[in-house]
Amino acid sequence: MNRDALEVIRTRRVVRAMTDEPVPRDQVERILDAAAHAPSAGNRRLQRFVAVDDAATLRVLRMVSPGMLQRPAAAVVICVDVARAAGYGFRETSSGLSIDVGTAAQTMLLAAHALGLGSGPVTSFSRAAVGVVLNLPAGWRPELIVCLGHAAAAQPPPVAPNRRYSWRDLTSWGRLADDDVDDRA
Numbered sequence: 001m002n003r004d005a006l007e008v009i010r011t012r013r014v015v016r017a018m019t020d021e022p023v024p025r026d027q028v029e030r031i032l033d034a035a036a037h038a039p040s041a042g043n044r045r046l047q048r049f050v051a052v053d054d055a056a057t058l059r060v061l062r063m064v065s066p067g068m069l070q071r072p073a074a075a076v077v078i079c080v081d082v083a084r085a086a087g088y089g090f091r092e093t094s095s096g097l098s099i100d101v102g103t104a105a106q107t108m109l110l111a112a113h114a115l116g117l118g119s120g121p122v123t124s125f126s127r128a129a130v131g132v133v134l135n136l137p138a139g140w141r142p143e144l145i146v147c148l149g150h151a152a153a154a155q156p157p158p159v160a161p162n163r164r165y166s167w168r169d170l171t172s173w174g175r176l177a178d179d180d181v182d183d184r185a
């Protein structure tokens, strides 16, 4: 299924209830391929993706991830190669590394939606436990898990506050007037 990009962006929502239907590996690969095209600070590509589609590992991942409300058929753990990052002069806390995780994550969520799959990001998990479960190298820091699956017909209510913001709520044009600064403080 291919949809207009803006329509895909506008209609993506986090899916927190998924069916048992497997996600074919070629679809996961298309999602990973999309993420490899996401922008990256200095084009250093310090994100590392660990894709998981076996039920036993997914079950254990879920056990160490309180924020994983869905039972995904597949998941991609986005890690930062902090050891390699240090070699390029990035500090562990460098914003570029976190932003790279975000660009990859959003690209995966949108690619999944474009393919007709449900997806959801999870950051509430034990990094140490995920490292052990996936046998990650010491220099890789797991940052975000993208859950993938087929959306169930019924979804839990959205996370509060369930407010949709328009771009006008989020945007100012040019230099802010002093009144705007007071209003938005």
Ligand SMILES: Cc1cc2nc3c(=O)[nH]c(=O)nc-3n(C[C@H](O)[C@H](O)[C@H](O)COP(=O)(O)O)c2cc1C
Pocket (backbone or CB within 6 Å): 012, 013, 014, 015, 016, 067, 068, 069, 120, 121, 122, 123, 124, 158, 159
């Ligand atoms: C950095 C980040 C961390 C998130 N962590 C979780 C999480 O651990 N569990 C979860 O169910 N959703 C998580 N979410 C999803 C948000 O709750 C969701 O994007 C937000 O409620 C808006 O819903 P929408 O994406 O469907 O518009 C996370 C989103 C972001 C950007």
